[in-house]
Each structure stands twice: as C-alpha cells, then as structure tokens.
Amino acid sequence: MTTTTPSRRDRLRTATVTEIKQAGRRLLVTGGPAAISLRAIARDMGMTAPAIYRYFDSLDALVRAxxxxxxxxxxxxxxxxxxxxxxxxxxxxxxxxxxxxxxxxxxxxxxxxxxxxxxxxxxxxxxxxxxxxxxxxxxxxxxxxxxxxxxxxxxxxxxxxxxxxxxxxxxxxxxxxxxxxxxxxxxxxxxxxxxxxxxxxxxxxxxxxxxxxxxxxxxxxxxxxxxxxxxxxx
Amino acid sequence: MTTTTPSRRDRLRTATVTEIKQAGRRLLVTGGPAAISLRAIARDMGMTAPAIYRYFDSLDALVRAxxxxxxxxxxxxxxxxxxxxxxxxxxxxxxxxxxxxxxxxxxxxxxxxxxxxxxxxxxxxxxxxxxxxxxxxxxxxxxxxxxxxxxxxxxxxxxxxxxxxxxxxxxxxxxxxxxxxxxxxxxxxxxxxxxxxxxxxxxxxxxxxxxxxxxxxxxxxxxxxxxxxxxxxx
DNA sequence: TGTAAGAGTAAACGGTGTTCACTCGGATGA
DNA sequence: TCATCCGAGTGAACACCGTTTACTCTTACA
The missing domain is CATH 1.10.357.10 (Tetracycline Repressor, domain 2)
Structure with missing residues (x-):
C-alpha cells in the first residue's frame, strides 16, 4: 500500500470538493448550464464565493470537473x-x-x-x-x-x-x-x-x-x- | 398600394434596428453566442444600453431576432x-x-x-x-x-x-x-x-x-x- | 511551542441585464 | 403659430456575475 490513510484535512477537503460539485449539479439541473455560478454555489453552502477558489482555479475548471x-x-x-x-x-x-x-x-x-x-x-x-x-x-x-x-x-x-x-x-x-x-x-x-x-x-x-x-x-x-x-x- | 411610404422616423428606426442586429452578429462571430451583450452592442454604437430597450424587449428577444x-x-x-x-x-x-x-x-x-x-x-x-x-x-x-x-x-x-x-x-x-x-x-x-x-x-x-x-x-x-x-x- | 500553511472572509473592480426618472427634439394637432 | 405629445436617448441605480487582493483565524506539524 503506497497510499497512506488520508489526513483529516484531506478528508474535509475532498468532502468540500464533492459538496461544491453537488451544488453545481443542482444548479445545472434546475436552471441549465448557464445557471452554474460560483456565487450561487457558495450561497447554497453558506460560504462566500472566493472560498471556492481554494478548490477550483476558476468557474471553468469547476464546470470541467x-x-x-x-x-x-x-x-x-x-x-x-x-x-x-x-x-x-x-x-x-x-x-x-x-x-x-x-x-x-x-x-x-x-x-x-x-x-x-x-x-x-x-x-x-x-x-x-x-x-x-x-x-x-x-x-x-x-x-x-x-x-x-x-x-x-x-x-x-x-x-x-x-x-x-x-x-x-x-x-x-x-x-x-x-x-x-x-x-x-x-x-x-x-x-x-x-x-x-x-x-x-x-x-x-x-x-x-x-x-x-x-x-x-x-x-x-x-x-x-x-x-x-x-x-x-x- | 396599401403601404404608404414610411415616415422619416420609421426609416431611422428600422436602420437602428438593423444596426443593432449587425453589432450583435459581430459579437456573435468574434466571441460566440455568450458574447452577445446589450452593453457591448451599445458601446459599439456609441449609445447606452437602456436605449436598446426602445427597439427590443430584452436581450432574449434581440437574440431571437x-x-x-x-x-x-x-x-x-x-x-x-x-x-x-x-x-x-x-x-x-x-x-x-x-x-x-x-x-x-x-x-x-x-x-x-x-x-x-x-x-x-x-x-x-x-x-x-x-x-x-x-x-x-x-x-x-x-x-x-x-x-x-x-x-x-x-x-x-x-x-x-x-x-x-x-x-x-x-x-x-x-x-x-x-x-x-x-x-x-x-x-x-x-x-x-x-x-x-x-x-x-x-x-x-x-x-x-x-x-x-x-x-x-x-x-x-x-x-x-x-x-x-x-x-x-x- | 512557534510557525507555516490552509480555509475562509470582506472589500473592491469591472462586467452583465434591467428598471426608472428624466431630458430633449421633432412631429402633430388646434 | 403655438402647445402638446411621443419617441429616442441618458444617467443612476439595483441585483447579479467572476475574479483578485489583503486580511484573519484555525489547524497541523517540526
């Protein structure tokens, strides 16, 4: 096993990443591709939009993911x-x-x-x-x-x-x-x-x-x- | 002939309409569908964005035209x-x-x-x-x-x-x-x-x-x- | 225990569509 | 001819948007 058990921070990080993508998916389903917005996702998660930049380089990168x-x-x-x-x-x-x-x-x-x-x-x-x-x-x-x-x-x-x-x-x-x-x-x-x-x-x-x-x-x-x-x- | 010659105002109006659509087309060609924006069109024409609402109900209506x-x-x-x-x-x-x-x-x-x-x-x-x-x-x-x-x-x-x-x-x-x-x-x-x-x-x-x-x-x-x-x- | 890194925030910049109150000028009717 | 009305256009404002910057605070680690 080369992969050690992920640290607590890593677990939180991946959890946040999936939560962001899930929120984006929700927006996509309800409002179409153009409805995916960083600010709406952040609002859904009780965060501010710039925080998402800790996880994705840009809105484009998030959409690609x-x-x-x-x-x-x-x-x-x-x-x-x-x-x-x-x-x-x-x-x-x-x-x-x-x-x-x-x-x-x-x-x-x-x-x-x-x-x-x-x-x-x-x-x-x-x-x-x-x-x-x-x-x-x-x-x-x-x-x-x-x-x-x-x-x-x-x-x-x-x-x-x-x-x-x-x-x-x-x-x-x-x-x-x-x-x-x-x-x-x-x-x-x-x-x-x-x-x-x-x-x-x-x-x-x-x-x-x-x-x-x-x-x-x-x-x-x-x-x-x-x-x-x-x-x-x- | 039921159609009388269009008044001067009507001629100016249709000319402006085609100019707006041409500007939109230019934006479409250079930047794709998402690049069509009322403000950019108005900027191209030396106008302000709200003026376009005299000719089209919304950006959506303009795009449809x-x-x-x-x-x-x-x-x-x-x-x-x-x-x-x-x-x-x-x-x-x-x-x-x-x-x-x-x-x-x-x-x-x-x-x-x-x-x-x-x-x-x-x-x-x-x-x-x-x-x-x-x-x-x-x-x-x-x-x-x-x-x-x-x-x-x-x-x-x-x-x-x-x-x-x-x-x-x-x-x-x-x-x-x-x-x-x-x-x-x-x-x-x-x-x-x-x-x-x-x-x-x-x-x-x-x-x-x-x-x-x-x-x-x-x-x-x-x-x-x-x-x-x-x-x-x- | 000190320190470095990560997570998050507030403020700001420039961009967007849209609405509202307003001005101005040309056409229209008395 | 003059008053009036209407259409065109403006400026300010509102609510969004992506993105950057400087900043705080907590957590992990040496």
Missing amino acids: IVTDLFEELRISVEEVAAAHAGAPPLTRVAHLARGFRRWSLAHPAEFALMFGSPIPGVTPMAADCSPANDAGARFAESFFTVLEEHLAQHPLPEAAESLDPDLRQAFQPYLDTFGDRFPLPVVYLFVASWTRLYGMVAMEVFGHLQWAMTDIEPLFERELHGTLRQLAR | IVTDLFEELRISVEEVAAAHAGAPPLTRVAHLARGFRRWSLAHPAEFALMFGSPIPGVTPMAADCSPANDAGARFAESFFTVLEEHLAQHPLPEAAESLDPDLRQAFQPYLDTFGDRFPLPVVYLFVASWTRLYGMVAMEVFGHLQWAMTDIEPLFERELHGTLRQLAR
Whole structure:
C-alpha cells in the first residue's frame, strides 16, 4: 500500500470538493448550464464565493470537473445496462448500450446539454485539447468500442470492407497518432459513423428539435438503431 | 398600394434596428453566442444600453431576432446552391442542399451554435413554442421539403413503404395538427430521419467532437450522404 | 511551542441585464 | 403659430456575475 490513510484535512477537503460539485449539479439541473455560478454555489453552502477558489482555479475548471463526473456517471449507467444482458450476443448488447445512452440523456437533459452541447466559450477552441473531460469521454466511448470489438472477433468484416478509400484512410490520422492501430480503421469508421447517427438522434430529441413533427421519438429511434446495427453486422 | 411610404422616423428606426442586429452578429462571430451583450452592442454604437430597450424587449428577444435573420440567410444560401443545379434531378439537388448546409455551417460555426445548439435558458422550454424563429426555421426546412416533393412526384414510394407502423403513425400527430396532410407520412418520416442524420454529421463536425479521430470529415460526410440518398431513392 | 500553511472572509473592480426618472427634439394637432 | 405629445436617448441605480487582493483565524506539524 503506497497510499497512506488520508489526513483529516484531506478528508474535509475532498468532502468540500464533492459538496461544491453537488451544488453545481443542482444548479445545472434546475436552471441549465448557464445557471452554474460560483456565487450561487457558495450561497447554497453558506460560504462566500472566493472560498471556492481554494478548490477550483476558476468557474471553468469547476464546470470541467462536473463534466468529468457526468461522463463517468453516464458510462457506469450505460455499462450497467450492458451488464444486465451479459449473455446476449455483442450486437444486441451494442443496441442496449445505445438505448441506455438515450434513456440517460432524456432523463438528464441539462447534463446532456452541458456535455454534448456546443462548447460555448469560443465555440471550437475547447474541443481541441479537452484532456481533462476527454479522458472520461474516452472511457465512455471505450464501453462501446469493447463490445464492438467483441462482435468483430466473432464476425470479422468481409475482405472488401477492410479496404478504405485512401483519402478516408488519411483522414483518420489523429486516431492513429493517439490510439495507434488498436482497432482496424474500418472499425473506427463504423464506430464514428454509428456514433454520429446516435448522437444526432438523441441530441435532436433532447433539445426538442423534433417536437414540431413528433411526440414520441422512440419508434424513429428504434428504426434508425436497427438500420445502423444492420450496417455493423454486414 | 396599401403601404404608404414610411415616415422619416420609421426609416431611422428600422436602420437602428438593423444596426443593432449587425453589432450583435459581430459579437456573435468574434466571441460566440455568450458574447452577445446589450452593453457591448451599445458601446459599439456609441449609445447606452437602456436605449436598446426602445427597439427590443430584452436581450432574449434581440437574440431571437438575430436567429430569425440567420435562418433566412441560411435558407437563401442553400437555395442558391440548389438553383445553381436547377436542371439536375431532384435527388442530386437534395444532395447539393445538404452540402450547402454543411458548407454554410462550417463557414459560420458561431451562428450554427446559436441556431442549432442547446436552447440554453431552460434547456427545453424555449423549443416548445418558438413561433418567432421557427417560422424562419420552417421556411428553411421548406426548401428541403419541396425538392423532396419533386422527387417523389417522379418516383413514387413503393406500396410497401406507404404503410407505416400504427405507433409510428400516431407519433406524427403534431405534424398532422399543424401541417395537415400536405405530405404523406412516409415522406415526413424520411425527411425527419434524413434531417437527423444530416444534423448529427454537421453538428459533430462544427463542434469539433470528431477531432479526436479525424481531421477531414468530408469523406465521411459524403459516404453518409450517399447512404441517406440511397434510402430516399428506394 | 512557534510557525507555516490552509480555509475562509470582506472589500473592491469591472462586467452583465434591467428598471426608472428624466431630458430633449421633432412631429402633430388646434 | 403655438402647445402638446411621443419617441429616442441618458444617467443612476439595483441585483447579479467572476475574479483578485489583503486580511484573519484555525489547524497541523517540526
């Protein structure tokens, strides 16, 4: 055991950190991403706003920490769904992962907006690095990847699908740089394409962008999901 | 002519209104949706912030007006692209509409975030009514609908596709309530499904959510676009 | 036991949306 | 022509916000 028992101060500190994040989460749920404010959190905790700077460098850092927690919570929620169908074939487990993602997102619209909405500050700059929250985001994606990997071990892609257009192949350079050749590129391609469809469906539903046409989006979701799975199984 | 020539005061008023919106647009482009502020706009115009309340009820109303203008601008940009291929078959014109949408969105990421990002205030409440901006949004959707209509006039859907699951049929009640039976439900279904995919692709690209895997998203976009068109042509 | 570090506070700076009382000038009607 | 009214704009104020600074007080440790 290299980790000694944490000192009393450390325990108090981590307790305060979680209390701050919980208060922020409460504000997020009741008032949306923009409602998270240091002063409101401090007010909730019976403190003054500058005290929070003992625990987080800025409001932005606090929000990033909350996002990290949310990704971990989403990952656990989704993996529980998959674990509930542990015996099922991988592809149906992928379907349950997708349904779990949709269900969690619909139950937590404010959190979804914070995690997957537009990176508000400069619209793009945040998304480039995002090492803090993206580790958690990568772990979330990992749960999809592993089940997909399992499926492909049982049902390898046909020869034809293994070859990708050269320009498409080259476009995946960032993936190759950071993840190496862990998954063959056609798998990454299928993952990105499927994830994009899943994100589009869920984002449209959570943001209410389909309310002009439909009430219950679930039948549409199921059809699109089956179409995507068919593409994966091909 | 029922409209008399506008008075001098009216002309000054509309000029000020457009100047306010232009200043807001400038702030949007340089600093993202959150950078739009009444005080900054007033500063740009050599005015004080309360003066803007002579022209807009609130910052929210001003932002909604800007969004309306943006939807109109996007619609015109997209229709110009389609008009440039007026002779082409409807389905390839749909493809050009989609490409035009992507191009405009990539060229105007801040505007895209404001128009299609998460409805920030209460995450959902705004999306329910949105009569002001949604008129413009409906006109934008209209340009897709009409070309799709043209295609289906030439290539009617096969009998089998005409029938929709009863639950799916019932889910489209909001559409039937506001638009009646202008388009058969399978067409609306195809539109919603295709639009969802298109939105997912473009949002992911504009928000930079795919940068961990790819640099150039265009090949992926083209493949997805062709897949969707094939579904429409079936 | 002295000391250093951590936790918290009050005050202040500059920023925000919004409201209210007010002035001023141009249009309008008697 | 003159009085009047209304619209545009201002300045001050209120209640928020993030952040920094200087300060106090308690706790842990050498």
